[in-house]
Amino acid sequence: MxxxxxxxxxxxxxxxxxxxxxxxxxxxxxxxxxxxxxxxxxxxxxxxxxxxxxxxxxxxxxxxxxxxxxxxxxxxxxxxxxxxxxxxxxxxxxxxxxYMPNGSLEDHLLDISPEKMPLDWNTRMKIALGAAKGLEYLHETADPPVIYRDFKASNILLNEDFDPKLSDFGLAKYLPTGDNTHISTRVMGTYGYCAPEYALTGQLTCKSDVYSFGVVFLEMITGRRVIDKSRPTEEQNLVTWATPLFKDRKKFILMADPLLEGKFPIKGLHQALAVAAMCLQEEAESRPSMSEIVTGLEYLSVNKDDEEEGIPAN
Missing domain, CATH: 3.30.200.20 (Phosphorylase Kinase; domain 1)
Structure with a gap:
């Protein structure tokens, strides 16, 4: 070095x-x-x-x-x-x-104090895209690649323009080069954000970060914490609650954060939930790469109006 x-x-x-x-x-x-x-x-x-x-x-x-x-x-x-x-x-x-003057994403999404305005839809998409680009750099540009391992709302810091930056690299791991696509390691990270295969076997891959990204993106869309003991039992685990809803487009509107007050493009909501669902697939191989996610989010974070061509909203 x-x-x-x-x-x-x-x-x-x-x-x-x-x-x-x-x-x-x-x-x-x-x-x-x-x-x-x-x-x-x-x-x-x-x-x-x-x-x-x-x-x-x-x-x-x-x-x-x-x-x-x-x-x-x-x-x-x-x-x-x-x-x-x-x-x-x-x-x-x-x-x-x-110094990041706007604190963390968690401060503006999950722990909002009364004097803070909730994040609007476009700001949420901009933060998701920037955070995804940070992970894409770690996975696909850094040499050797880096698995971040602790992607969560409190580790995404925001500057004065609400541009996101990943912080807290104490748990990050270099991925050995060669034929290794995973490392076996003690399970560290934050409960709820860990990919199922990593939590079960300790096998860490870039797709573990993709799962964690899906969890945070779902928090951004819904305004719900990944684990929230104050909700009814069947709604305490965000991913468990969302998984059946992903299968029914008519329910998508129910998943949007009430603090958005309906101010979001319906197509944008559908596409965002489709990205989250892909990231949260049980099978690691089925999840997209971070560069594929960045491509999807670049499309989402441009202001599109609802009349434009896109995924039909039925």
Whole structure:
């Protein structure tokens, strides 16, 4: 691995204390299993950043830290979050990213606070397309290919224009080159988003990410969380609820997020649900590739009016 490829800056712990006002809780952006994220400000160059301080919980966190630094130092794409730098001083493990002012897709879709406007249909399609292009780059351009492994709404960050960027590469895996199309690994990821064959056997392929993309895209269309214990039993698992509905076009309209208030093209809804259904097929081989999904979504994310030629709406 050529050293010249690594563009990330090494920060001292003191620099990051200064940037975040000593990791002040007023600057906290979020908290996850990995640690806390703070908004920070760097003097030179003058920029806002997101500073992720990893829990110092030994080996696992350290491995994920190293994977993240290497992956994001070597992978560059408009739909992957940009790693500004890192700090590995003493037992501190801190990652510094570009700041994404609109938070995560989850904040605007599944955890909407009262002052936030729900995302309109076109913004949802734009976010889906950008996120799909990020996965397409990992699977089909990165060499060796990368399986992202933790595609979910909270890992899709949004800039000021609601352009999406994938974040959190601690679980990502390089796919060995040669005849290997899968890796066998301990099942990691988030319950509900994992492909059935991966959850059952630990066999990870690019098609595992395609399944996870289908889950998130379905969340974007329906406004429902993949697992929602507050709903009636038969509706708690989004994929289980949606699967029979996919077979009946008359029910498609029932699947649209009520917060869209009916403002979406009917054909667009049908085509979006068709893409989600293809991604969520039980058989991994039957799922499309990310480049096929990007092609489908490029068609969807252009403003089409309902009178145009397309899939008939009956």
């Amino acid at each position: 050529a050293k010249s490829n690594v563009t990330s800056k090494v920060f001292t712990y003191n620099e990051l204390c200064a940037a975040t006002q000593n990791f002040n809780h007023d600057n906290q952006l979020g908290e996850g299993g990995y640690g806390m994220v703070f908004k920070g400000h760097l003097e030179n160059p003058d920029q806002h950043v997101a500073v992720k301080q990893l829990n110092r919980n030994g080996f696992q966190g350290n491995r994920e830290f190293l994977v993240e630094v290497l992956m994001l130092s070597l992978l560059h794409h408009p739909h992957l979050v940009n790693l500004v730098g890192y700090c590995a001083e003493g037992d501190q493990r801190i990652l510094v990213y570009e």
